[in-house]
Amino acid sequence: MCGIIGIVGRTAVAPRLVESLRRLEYRGYDSAGVAAIVDGKLERRRAVGKLRALDEHLAAEPLGGTVGIGHVRWATHGAPTEANAHPHASGRVMAVHNGIIENYAELKAELIAKGRTFESQTDTEVAVQLIDQYLSEGQAPLAAFQSALARFQGAYALAVLIEGEDRLVLGARRGSPLVVGYGDGEMFIGSDALAVGPFTNRVAYLDEGDVVAIDDTSARILDAAGHDAIRPVRVIPASAALVEKGNYRHFMEKEIHEQPDSCQHTLAAYVDPVALKASPPADVDFKALNRIQIVACGTASYAGLIGKYLIERIAGLPVDVEVSSEFRYREAALSPGTLAVAVSQSGETADTLAALRFCKAQGLVTAAIVNAHQSTMAREADVLWPTHAGPEIGVASTKAFTAQVSVMAALAVAAAAQRGRIDAAQEAHLVHVLLEAPRLISESLQVEDTIREIAHELGRARDVLYLGRGAMYPLALEGALKLKEISYIHAEGYAAGELKHGPIALIEEDTPVIVIAPSDSLFEKTASNMAEVIARGARVIMITDAEGQRHAPPGARVVTAPACDPLIAPLVFAGAIQLLAYYTAVQKGADVDQPRNLAKSVTVE
Numbered sequence: 001m002c003g004i005i006g007i008v009g010r011t012a013v014a015p016r017l018v019e020s021l022r023r024l025e026y027r028g029y030d031s032a033g034v035a036a037i038v039d040g041k042l043e044r045r046r047a048v049g050k051l052r053a054l055d056e057h058l059a060a061e062p063l064g065g066t067v068g069i070g071h072v073r074w075a076t077h078g079a080p081t082e083a084n085a086h087p088h089a090s091g092r093v094m095a096v097h098n099g100i101i102e103n104y105a106e107l108k109a110e111l112i113a114k115g116r117t118f119e120s121q122t123d124t125e126v127a128v129q130l131i132d133q134y135l136s137e138g139q140a141p142l143a144a145f146q147s148a149l150a151r152f153q154g155a156y157a158l159a160v161l162i163e164g165e166d167r168l169v170l171g172a173r174r175g176s177p178l179v180v181g182y183g184d185g186e187m188f189i190g191s192d193a194l195a196v197g198p199f200t201n202r203v204a205y206l207d208e209g210d211v212v213a214i215d216d217t218s219a220r221i222l223d224a225a226g227h228d229a230i231r232p233v234r235v236i237p238a239s240a241a242l243v244e245k246g247n248y249r250h251f252m253e254k255e256i257h258e259q260p261d262s263c264q265h266t267l268a269a270y271v272d273p274v275a276l277k278a279s280p281p282a283d284v285d286f287k288a289l290n291r292i293q294i295v296a297c298g299t300a301s302y303a304g305l306i307g308k309y310l311i312e313r314i315a316g317l318p319v320d321v322e323v324s325s326e327f328r329y330r331e332a333a334l335s336p337g338t339l340a341v342a343v344s345q346s347g348e349t350a351d352t353l354a355a356l357r358f359c360k361a362q363g364l365v366t367a368a369i370v371n372a373h374q375s376t377m378a379r380e381a382d383v384l385w386p387t388h389a390g391p392e393i394g395v396a397s398t399k400a401f402t403a404q405v406s407v408m409a410a411l412a413v414a415a416a417a418q419r420g421r422i423d424a425a426q427e428a429h430l431v432h433v434l435l436e437a438p439r440l441i442s443e444s445l446q447v448e449d450t451i452r453e454i455a456h457e458l459g460r461a462r463d464v465l466y467l468g469r470g471a472m473y474p475l476a477l478e479g480a481l482k483l484k485e486i487s488y489i490h491a492e493g494y495a496a497g498e499l500k501h502g503p504i505a506l507i508e509e510d511t512p513v514i515v516i517a518p519s520d521s522l523f524e525k526t527a528s529n530m531a532e533v534i535a536r537g538a539r540v541i542m543i544t545d546a547e548g549q550r551h552a553p554p555g556a557r558v559v560t561a562p563a564c565d566p567l568i569a570p571l572v573f574a575g576a577i578q579l580l581a582y583y584t585a586v587q588k589g590a591d592v593d594q595p596r597n598l599a600k601s602v603t604v605e
């Protein structure tokens with residue numbers, strides 16, 4: 001949801017800003033822009049569309065200077081036009097912003113009354129004009145910045161240049177992340193560690209309400225109360241700094257194929273392979289819990305739903321799952337003994353963060369299953385249950401999803417063991433099952449030729465239905481979401497048994513219906529639903545194992561996944577639905593890693 005970078009450097013700043021923005025493009029790609037201080041004056045270049053367009057603009061009209069800021073935009077207020085692209089400018093100020101300033105209309109009216117005119121529809125321009133207003137009233141740069149921040153309601157991460165301050169970039173965060181990068185005689189601020197990764201691996205994460213001023217060698221950090229503060233500098237792992245596609249065409253393809261590894265790394269933190277015990281990295285007394293409340297958005301919420309199926313079945317512990325955007329506003333009744341669990345790749349999703357904070361304010365113990373280990377959720381939750389998927393760049397989540405599901409499966413076993421629902425032998429068996437998952441995921445991905453053929457047909461469809469039962473139902477929802485978001489084909493996921501209660505009316509001659517049906521205790525029921533849609537002309541694509549394949553209805557296309565225990569079936573069957581979406585999108589020529597209208601990290605409501 002917009003990415004920002006600020007550099008006080010020693011070499012040409014424009015190419016460095018663009019290099020950083022390339023790593024931030026997953027956060028937004030409606031437009032991009034950079035600004036620099038050139039011979040004491042502020043200059044900017046902006047372009048609508050992907051970063052390529054800015055690159056071309058910079059090639060035609062180079063930008064000098066060694067100090068600058070940059071931005072990739074995911075439009076909230078105002079269409080993706082050049083006028084609405086960042087950096088925004090007013091008088092002595094240029095700034096880039098991630099977030100939403102909610103009271104911008106009121107501030108804008110106040111500034112217009114002072115005689116100021118606006119060139120964009122953005123909330124950010126209001127912020128810039130307000131800072132400039134305070135400067136013009138005689139306040140010093142940092143003071144003017146702080147005065148403006150004190151007026152903002154909403155969420156922001158900002159990076160600001162001020163004319164007359166040649167070696168200074170100001171930054172602030174509230175509700176949107178911001179890190180400070182410590183270089184060798186140069187300093188950086190950026191939306192995440194990836195942004196500053198090309199320049200330094202020494203990073204400090206700012207806290208809510210922090211303000212920072214960077215110059216050539218130092219960062220002065222002020223906390224929300226305006227007091228000087230120290231934020232620990234950490235050395236970030238190379239994986240966070242190095243993000244390349246390697247031999248793959250898209251990050252999504254690469255990330256799908258990384259799942260055996262990401263699942264293994266994640267599980268390694270949750271099970272003891274020698275003692276064959278589940279051993280989550282942070283202790284929670286599952287015996288003392290009455291309930292788990294999961295809050296999450298999109299794909300992460302489907303991982304949560306899979307968690308519900310696994311944890312309730314194996315550990316007998318009730319689990320509720322709700323999308324954060326609803327949960328946060330509906331004044332949910334929470335009972336004592338409930339553990340609130342936020343599930344999030346980024347750890348920054350605004351609605352999930354708000355839901356987590358709501359639960360905390362109600363006195364619940366909170367946990368966060370997050371992939372970004374320094375994110376706000378990771379830091380605010382009482383318990384951190386990390387996923388170890390590594391940086392996920394493709395906007396459509398794949399390896400983060402299966403890492404979340406891996407954690408859910410391991411927690412189900414841990415909770416069952418602690419609550420006495422399984423004995424040591426059963427625990428050892430289930431841990432053994434978990435440890436088989438990476439190998440089986442790897443096998444499950446060896447279906448690309450079949451999938452490519454099916455994708456060819458799917459690419460022509462107008463509507464696609466996904467069906468599943470049990471833990472395959474959330475996977476059906478996830479399959480439909482993946483197809484929609486990257487191939488723009490309308491798709492819906494349903495619980496297979498729900499079909500006859502309405503959705504079956506959608507079936508026409510040749511409507512593709514993707515049925516996720518491992519040969520488990522529910523197989524026969526799902527097979528009946530398949531027969532129902534085939535009788536109405538549907539083209540069934542069945543994702544099943546070898547045993548299920550033997551019972552495939554005539555005419556069904558079959559994608560075969562390895563047979564596995566139901567505990568890990570959501571992990572082993574995920575690859576096929578991801579590859580189906582991927583190859584359909586590729587076949588349609590869609591921009592897989594940067595689908596239209598989406599952004600990787602949704603830090604606004």
Ligand code: F6R
Nearest residue numbers: 298299300344345346349396397
């Ligand atoms: C879909 C997708 C989104 C995210 C959702 C939550 O492929 O990636 O639905 O799952 O925006 O994001 P996080 O997990 O960062 O909270």
